[in-house]
Amino acid sequence: MAFQSFTGPLSMDQPIPPSPVLHPSWQGCTWPLPADGRGAAILHEHLAAACARAGLPDVTTLPGAAPLIDALGGNAPYLADLAQRDITAFLALLTEGAESCTRRILDGLEALPPAMPRARIMADLRIAKRQAALAIALADIGGAWTLEQVTLALSELAENALGAAVRHLLLHAHETGRLRLRNPENPCRGSGFVVLAMGKLGARELNYSSDIDLIVLYDPDRHPGNEGLRHTFVRMTSDLVTLMEARDANGYVFRMDLRLRPDPSATPAAVSFPAAIQYYESMGRTWERAAMTKARPVAGDITAGRRFLKSIHPFVWRRHLDFAVIDDLHDMKARIDRHRNAGHADLDSLPPERIRDPAAATAWLLGQNVKLGQGGIREVEFVAQALQLVWGGRRPELRDPTTLGALRRLRRAGLLERAQSAILARNYRMLRQAEHRLQMRMDHQTHSLPDTVDGFARFATFMLAAVPGELASGMLAVMQRSRRIFDQQFAEGGTEDQTIAPEDADAADRLRGHGFAAGDINDALVILNRWEGNRLRALRSDRARKLLRRLLPTLMAEIGSRQQPLAVLRRFDALLERQWAGVQFLSLLERNPVLIHRIMTVLDCAPFLADHLAQTPSALDGLLDMEDGPGALGTATALVRRHVAGAGTAEQVLPVLRGLVCGEEFRLSVARLEHRMGEDRAARARTAMADTVMRGLLAVVTREHRRRHGSVPGGAMAVVALGKAGSHEMMPCSDLDLMLVFDHPDDAGESVVPASVPADGIPPRPLSAGTYYVRLAHAFVAALTAPGREGPLYEVDMRLRPSGSKGPVAVSLSAFRRYHAESAWTWERMALTRARVVAGPPRLAGALRAAIAHALDEGPHATAPARARVLHDVRHMRERLARERPASGPWDIKRRRGGLMDVEFVAQGLQLLAAVPATRSPSTRLALLRMARAGEMDAHDAGMLRRADLFWRTLQGLIRIICGRDIPETIPAASLEILTGEFNVPDAAALLRRMDRMAAAVTAIFDRLVPPIADTPEP
Structure with missing residues (x-):
């Protein structure tokens, strides 16, 4: 169930019909028996008397209400007191159901006018808390709501109460002249004052009698010149604590804990954005990172709060994997164990027979802290948070602030086994329910189970357990399994510490x-x-x-x-x-x-x-x-x-x-x-x-370029990948062979729309459209090749663009078409067979693909002399490369005779001769397959060349991983094992023989399909 806000007048108590009936949502509930029969009887008497005094129908006579009243009076004195104290609200709760009443209360908090007197605000907040606490507790005890619904309702109650209080305080500061608000009708917007919810409130997992962990921040940039700003916001924070915590005849709202703020012993209650950011960037600790995974702005200037959290995002979610966080959280949990579990036997080592023994299980659980103790709630939270902190920087999908949600996401990501996730979630739900029952009794912030057998028996009754010992055995078994998962996640690895040093005799x-x-x-x-x-x-x-x-x-x-x-x-x-x-x-x-x-x-x-x-x-x-x-x-x-x-x-x-x-x-x-x-x-x-x-x-460089130089109406630039990047065959250390092509309307040659005038008042110099795109191209290439700690992103080679290194770094689409229609060499058209548009707006990308296809369609497949010229050029280029850049040895996979270059030359040359455009493909292997199927080449030759292509690329890729771009004279022995294992041969000699056979087969096909120049008829 998701609670919504409704507009309307503030009204906590609704009119009661003359003949009230128990709401259907309560009819299907299972209510615990009264552990204290006398308390249940007294509640019946008091409720009947209260109804009589108020002139209301007797709630104790409503059909089906008796078990509900028994459950309250016999198990939870605090809830019984709430029911008697607000008898009209209690009767409305029984007749309307928890959902309707809670929504009305939340709506009332949203609608509280901030200009109300302080005393009235305090009273209304406390009345709302009282009535909502009873409604939520009944829905929880009767099983009408899930755990998630209960904790969400409690969280929204705290959030709405804080919102009403902060709105009131901001408006009061404005009216008294201590603060100047831009929009007094909406005091929070633009105020720079924000309340961050941490812990369970931040995650919307608030427990029944929980403190609310908060950090109060302010942005001084929102109030320039206000010298007393710090004092104003610190005083407002103090007033907020009073509004929420002070006990009066109406009780209190929520206890506030501000100790999660940066360096609480040395900082004021309200901390400025710059001070907080500096602290987290320089001194933030692991537990503070874990706390910030649940941080959420809940009151005040929500936009400013989100801006602050974004600024410390790198502190919380580190991009590099950080397993040291597990050790930090393990140390934290160990300190908790030492403090909380003195005298307790290790849960992990309890034998099964003791867990199955109801008396022994009960004895172990007496006084156990279900939050901080062994197998407790905190351990489940630690497992989820540790794995989120380790992996969440690189995997944003893991960033769920809720514990149950995080467990689900970690399971889906394969970081937690399904069985582990299930037992942790089961333990978490069970202990959160137990925690709520413990706190509902007297509204105490307790997490400890009763320390006597009689007390545990009463607790078991409240938990709907007929036999206390069976509840204890069941709880202990789940807690032990959860504890073991925690130990597995946080266990110290390795073996006994050792040293191996010269002074060590062994x-x-x-x-x-x-x-x-x-x-x-x-x-x-x-x-x-x-x-x-x-x-x-x-x-x-x-x-x-x-x-x-x-x-x-x-x-x-x-x-x-x-x-x-x-x-x-x-x-x-x-x-x-x-x-x-x-x-x-x-x-x-x-x-x-x-x-x-x-x-x-x-x-x-x-x-x-x-x-x-x-x-x-x-x-x-x-x-x-x-x-x-x-x-x-x-x-x-x-x-x-x-x-x-x-x-x-x-x-x-x-x-x-x-x-x-x-x-x-x-x-x-x-x-x-x-x-x-x-x-x-x-x-x-x-x-x-x-x-x-x-x-x-x-996209980034284009946006930046437009801010600096303006834009060309209707213009755009696209990136074309050639070579291995174009054919989807990139290897380790592969360059990016690129061509940058731009286009713009014919009338935009000198019509660059200038950018807005910068702060210095000096407008940018106007550029022609051509110069504009050449500069954009330089900026794009510079970004790809800019050196950094890890080196550049990629090396870029642009020699395959029209006119090679002599031409401009970016060419217009019309110049590209003209060049390939009039001036392109055969080797440039060969390169174009692997051209692929990888970036740019769809319209330009489509036009560029059509231009590339047109350039290849104009190939020489129509006449025999033209086909002979292509074969002559392919052979001539291969022979020239063999003379000027001969293979350096057998491991020079690309340039050796029958190596990868020969396979690629055959595929590219035959694609230029192909009569059917559909046979072309940037991928060498796919192009060979298509040409064989279309009858453009012999199927046996195509199959052999496809096997050779994969063989040579596999070998070259591994050699590059081992040795980099340098061609090795010899391969180290350990590296040879990788190569021989990849090709399933016994040793290096066998691999070399296989390479020679493959090269001979490729050379034979190359010579047959691309004959030597002497045998090629002149066109």
């Missing part, structure tokens, strides 16, 4: 046992000795060194299992040396044993990737993404789109994009090294990432 033997050769042991000990001291920045804290000692056995076993343990150890040392946050990095390893194996695979088999990993620690994020299916790519590209959508400038978004691209590249590269992903899938994923980045950056 050091050499232990290294030898790990697989180190005798000649390498001294060098290994030198590295390990550095780790024991304070020489590495990452290991200067005691906690970091402790983590490393716990990890050392696992690390050394993994390193020792490699072919060259000393080389791997040195590379890991280089990686460790470059870490700024040793605790975070080592926590990542401890919480993710698979990550250790992946890192060592990289360090052992891919020296190039290892060096890049050491220089770019953010690439570790990619190694942590275990998912290799379509969902992983969707997550990465969705993150790019989300960050680009919220970016104002390219400078703001580029650091984030570099990290995302780097992490995605490492994810794909390691998946290839471990043979978990094929080359085609990895290539498509790389290309999809590049496409998303280019589309997003073009």
